[in-house]
Amino acid sequence: MTVPTTAAAQRDAREATDVLGAWAAGLEWADVPADAQERMRLVLLDSLGVTVLGARQAEQRALVTAWRPADGPAPLPGAGRCTTVEAAAWLNAAALVRLELDEGHKFAKGHPGAHGLPAVLALAADLRATGPDTAAALVVAYEVAARFGRATSLPPGAHPHGSWGVAGAAAGCARLLGLSSAGLAAAIDTGAGLPVAGSFASALDGNPVRDAWMGASNVSGLVAARMASAGVARNTGTAASSLGGVLGTFDAAPLTAELGTRWDVRHGYFKRHASCSFTHPVADAVLALRPELPGDVGEVEEILVETHSLGAALDRTTWDSRLAALFSTPFVAAAALVHGHVGPDVSAQPVRDDPRVRELAARVTVRVAADLDARLPHERAARVTVRSGGRAHGCEVPNPIGDAAHHPLSEADVLGLLSDWLADDATVAAVRDVATGLPAVPDVRPLLQRLV
Structure with a gap:
């Protein structure tokens, strides 16, 4: 049942999105505290390694073959080739979540990183973006997605893949495109209007449509950012009626709570088990x-x-x-x-x-x-x-091993897991070098293409 959206709720969502857009537009990598920078690099290390592992699975290889992706600038880590931005964003997102090993966040109630990092990296390769700009966009994508996850309460039986996180994908891509505060807000709002309504039963049934929801999130984030870049997107407080009203309930306050002082990337968890x-x-x-x-x-x-x-x-x-x-x-x-x-x-x-x-x-x-x-x-x-x-x-x-508040995993721990899973020292070293070196390079494309 759809709950009518009040004018006050829509106003709150619009105003909070404006504030979030201004923060995202102005964020520089140098502004991020050192410990949050280090955690972002660790999220990137884990995400890239798990993407390579997912890409090596027979199901993912078959998907890439069926997709017949055109050549392009964006790498498909572990797949041996590069393709278009949209194809890379979709296929890499599916590979990232294929084995249930992607980093997550208990307060966001899902996976902020997987919702937008593949899109940001694909777009960065296309734009030949600098390392600092790409790193800032990755942080924006993660933080905005996590805040929308905190703000959204999905009903029982709903799966979080592809819903609240689209706003984060949109924000990260818009930050990479260098949009203004208003443009960032419009992109975020548009992303909030492009959620997937997924059923948790699909995952329980083993239906891989669950993986497709993450692909959709990343591509929809690109769409929202490009609409804002073209000047055809608006911030109207869409989240109040899409994430709230239609999909669940939405409270705009968490979008701006402790903005600039609480970095959600610090509070996620890494997985040592390939399972939910x-x-x-x-x-x-x-x-x-x-x-x-x-x-x-x-x-x-x-x-x-x-x-x-x-x-x-x-x-x-x-x-x-x-x-x-x-x-x-x-x-x-x-x-x-x-x-x-x-x-x-x-x-x-x-x-x-x-x-x-x-x-x-x-x-x-x-x-x-x-x-x-x-x-x-x-x-x-x-x-x-x-x-x-x-x-x-x-x-x-009390919590799984790997939770930031309970036996957090270090870089050595993550590298050890990747070494066990990939059984390929050269690939693990390449993933580590990309994750460590990305924030400092003048052009991320050659670095990211090392992963193919």
Whole structure:
């Protein structure tokens, strides 16, 4: 049911977007605090590495072949070629999220980076933008997306991919185009009017349309920025009726709260498990318990997972695709116990059909615990109890390892994960060099093209 938008709500959205546009237009890389700069480089390192990994998957290679992308200036990392800005923005975004390894943000309730970083990088390669301008645009894309994520409350059953984050993609691309404050605001507002209404059931069903929503976000961000550059976009407070009203509810206040003092890029999380973030505390708890459990998983009688309401729907004990497995808490718990990790390989064929994993997953029960629910959004906790041989083994974790507020991952940690997943030292070194060196180069195109 669509909720009518009040004039006051539309005015608040318009005015907040004006303020956000002025901030984004004026931001320089040198203005970003050193720790936020370092975190942005780490987000870029992780995102580029995961994009290369996603690009190497058979499904992504088939998608690129079917797309038949024209030659162009923008690289497809890991795919061995360059293509047009729009094709790179879409295909790289899909590769980035394909294995559920992209960086995320619990307060934004989704993935600010993946919504716009591929578009900004593709456009930067086309424009031969400087490193400082590109780095500033990446920060703008992330921060604006995160603030729109905080401002938007989607209804139960909605997936966050491709909705509130389009505004961030638009902002980053508009900043790269050097638009004025008014132009930035118009681009952001237009991006807020181009959301996808995605169902979480698609992810649970293993439908890759979920990946396409991120591709759409990045291309829509380019569209919004170009409309603003052409002077045909306006800021009318669209978010109040699109993200609010039609898709959910929208409160404009978070768009400008602590603007310039709170850097949301500092507060995200990196993933060490290839699965939905709601399953990560479960995997961490199972791995912590694993040394005290019997070596034969057939002796495990039950695994009880208590979680928060956001993770309640991830309770399916069967799966028929990789994506469906990545969104199954029973799969993740069973795979962690059987294999000792939840890396990308455990959800690939034929490993995901290991009889030990399927049989153990059938003995996993997922329940919502009110006490864990009450700790949202600061904690995304899980409590796991494994019953075996008449004994109960329990472990509770407040947040997944990798969360900025709970065992954050360092650059060495991220590089270690990428080395394990890619098994290619030369590629990992290239990704590291691009992420580290990008903010200082006079022209980002040659640097980014090292990743093909």
